[in-house]
Amino acid sequence: MDSFKNGWFTEQGVLNSDSVAVSIKYDRVLHREKSQFQDILVFESSMFGRCLVLNDAIQCTEIDEFSYQESIAFLPLNCHPHPKKVLIIGGGDGGVAREVLKHPLVEDITQCEIDEAVINVSKNYFPSLSCSYADPRLKLVIADGYEFVKNHKEVYDVIITDSSDPNGPAQCLFERPYFQSLWEALNPGGIICSQAESYWFDLKLIKSMYKTTKSIFKSVTYATIAMPTYPSGQIGFIIACKDQTVDFSQPLYKFSSKQQESMNLKYYSEKMHTSSFILPTFVEEALSKE
Amino acid sequence: MDSFKNGWFTEQGVLNSDSVAVSIKYDRVLHREKSQFQDILVFESSMFGRCLVLNDAIQCTEIDEFSYQESIAFLPLNCHPHPKKVLIIGGGDGGVAREVLKHPLVEDITQCEIDEAVINVSKNYFPSLSCSYADPRLKLVIADGYEFVKNHKEVYDVIITDSSDPNGPAQCLFERPYFQSLWEALNPGGIICSQAESYWFDLKLIKSMYKTTKSIFKSVTYATIAMPTYPSGQIGFIIACKDQTVDFSQPLYKFSSKQQESMNLKYYSEKMHTSSFILPTFVEEALSKE
Numbered sequence: 377m378d379s380f381k382n383g384w385f386t387e388q389g390v391l392n393s394d395s396v397a398v399s400i401k402y403d404r405v406l407h408r409e410k411s412q413f414q415d416i417l418v419f420e421s422s423m424f425g426r427c428l429v430l431n432d433a434i435q436c437t438e439i440d441e442f443s444y445q446e447s448i449a450f451l452p453l454n455c456h457p458h459p460k461k462v463l464i465i466g467g468g469d470g471g472v473a474r475e476v477l478k479h480p481l482v483e484d485i486t487q488c489e490i491d492e493a494v495i496n497v498s499k500n501y502f503p504s505l506s507c508s509y510a511d512p513r514l515k516l517v518i519a520d521g522y523e524f525v526k527n528h529k530e531v532y533d534v535i536i537t538d539s540s541d542p543n544g545p546a547q548c549l550f551e552r553p554y555f556q557s558l559w560e561a562l563n564p565g566g567i568i569c570s571q572a573e574s575y576w577f578d579l580k581l582i583k584s585m586y587k588t589t590k591s592i593f594k595s596v597t598y599a600t601i602a603m604p605t606y607p608s609g610q611i612g613f614i615i616a617c618k619d620q621t622v623d624f625s626q627p628l629y630k631f632s633s634k635q636q637e638s639m640n641l642k643y644y645s646e647k648m649h650t651s652s653f654i655l656p657t658f659v660e661e662a663l664s665k666e
Numbered sequence: 667m668d669s670f671k672n673g674w675f676t677e678q679g680v681l682n683s684d685s686v687a688v689s690i691k692y693d694r695v696l697h698r699e700k701s702q703f704q705d706i707l708v709f710e711s712s713m714f715g716r717c718l719v720l721n722d723a724i725q726c727t728e729i730d731e732f733s734y735q736e737s738i739a740f741l742p743l744n745c746h747p748h749p750k751k752v753l754i755i756g757g758g759d760g761g762v763a764r765e766v767l768k769h770p771l772v773e774d775i776t777q778c779e780i781d782e783a784v785i786n787v788s789k790n791y792f793p794s795l796s797c798s799y800a801d802p803r804l805k806l807v808i809a810d811g812y813e814f815v816k817n818h819k820e821v822y823d824v825i826i827t828d829s830s831d832p833n834g835p836a837q838c839l840f841e842r843p844y845f846q847s848l849w850e851a852l853n854p855g856g857i858i859c860s861q862a863e864s865y866w867f868d869l870k871l872i873k874s875m876y877k878t879t880k881s882i883f884k885s886v887t888y889a890t891i892a893m894p895t896y897p898s899g900q901i902g903f904i905i906a907c908k909d910q911t912v913d914f915s916q917p918l919y920k921f922s923s924k925q926q927e928s929m930n931l932k933y934y935s936e937k938m939h940t941s942s943f944i945l946p947t948f949v950e951e952a953l954s955k956e
Binding site: 401440607 | 674676678683686687688689690691711712713714730733864866867890892893894896897898900926931932933934937938940945946947950
């Protein structure tokens with residue numbers, strides 16, 4: 377299938393198959409470029425608002441991005457007793473940083489994005505995401521995430537990896553050497569949260585990431601969220617603690633309903649935190665064998 | 667977009683928009699007919715196995731049907747103290763009956779399906795679903811579900827409505843008179859569970875169903891599950907009790923791990939039961955206003 381045809385944008389395939397496709401009717405293409413690292417596309421659609429696409433895969437749409445950004449930020453942050461220093465790898469659209477900046481215990485954020493073009497596109501077309509780049513607490517580094525992590529030892533309390541799929545510049549962010557470097561870059565008690573695809577379509581990859589992470593970190597789990605514009609409508613995260621046994625399903629920091637409101641949270645809540653760690657039987661069984 | 671083109675089947679649109687589409691690559695079409703009530707299609711795909719399509723909307727695929735069938739059956743059954751007499755409206759593929767028949771407390775099941783052609787297609791192409799029709803505890807009635815329910819008063823402990831979308835023969839199953847008739851057909855303490863679409867794409871419909879049901883039943887809630895081949899990857903159920911205050915999130919009947927295994931459950935568990943009732947903040951807020 378063509379990715380553009382007769383007013384439709386089509387994302388075809390998932391990691392292990394090209395037999396499924398999701399299409400969105402678009403009103404107009406706002407931006408298209410080939411950056412040093414990938415194809416970048418922005419289009420406007422009546423149903424999902426503005427949509428950011430990297431290498432033909434939808435990264436976020438204005439209508440549902442909150443589910444992903446809130447979850448990848450607050451699931452790890454609220455499991456750490458003092459998440460002062462946070463590193464974000466990837467996340468060029470700025471949405472994850474926007475959420476991390478809302479957290480009352482966070483003091484210092486570094487974001488390392490490989491592709492400056494994504495940041496510029498977000499600044500031009502997604503002000504509700506890129507607003508984070510104006511915050512003085514955020515230090516932005518344009519560099520390869522893996523190289524950056526390798527050069528930092530015992531610096532961060534939480535490291536969030538908001539990567540695209542493992543078939544472009546993000547490939548190395550799904551492999552053992554990266555997880556080993558994450559372990560080393562964490563302070564004692566440190567926690568990671570990495571984008572880890574869909575249990576419906578990518579269970580093999582999840583099992584492999586889970587097994588790798590378990591051999592390096594003390595506690596490891598997979599959390600699931602609902603995301604209608606990602607293939608299968610579901611995506612998850614590998615969350616792991618460096619050196620302590622952690623029950624990730626029970627947040628240490630709980631937002632009050634007043635905080636929940638002032639932070640404008642639309643998906644995440646204390647209850648949603650807990651339920652993210654409850655997995656269908658077939659997923660639990662698959663992971664328990666690793 | 668054409669529903670069949672170049673080896674792809676495409677389901678276009680959701681209830682309130684035609685701006686999104688999901689496509690599945692198919693190997694071959696096994697069956698196509700226009701029944702008295704709807705278009706019926708069966709195709710084989712390498713990724714999802716055999717797929718049943720009614721009026722161009724995917725009803726079930728062999729790969730993920732367990733999530734829907736287990737949940738629509740056990741969420742209501744396990745909230746009832748003695749679910750002896752069960753009525754299934756719709757569910758022509760036989761999958762819901764297959765799960766209901768597994769429950770140790772169920773003694774008697776009636777299924778009322780309007781379209782016998784769907785049952786025959788399932789018997790021919792989906793033996794793992796239609797196996798339920800061979801069970802002597804299942805009484806099958808070919809009739810209009812609404813008419814059937816209207817003619818029964820205080821007969822059933824649990825009534826499950828496994829309908830297609832409200833734009834074909836199932837339209838009336840989403841409206842007030844039907845819910846009033848369900849209330850009357852239930853025994854005291856009776857519980858209903860009705861297919862209630864996606865909170866991402868159909869929140870307006872869910873709010874309306876919730877409001878209607880709340881004005882008739884004593885306790886009402888919405889439960890959510892993950893289903894990769896339905897639009898948005900998420901679908902839910904309106905679950906309600908006739909005349910008692912029920913905390914649906916806490917099952918009265920809990921499957922042991924031995925039962926869980928012998929029943930071959932792949933999605934549902936006691937924990938998944940509870941988590942199905944935990945909703946994203948924007949959904950909770952929308953329903954709390956009704």
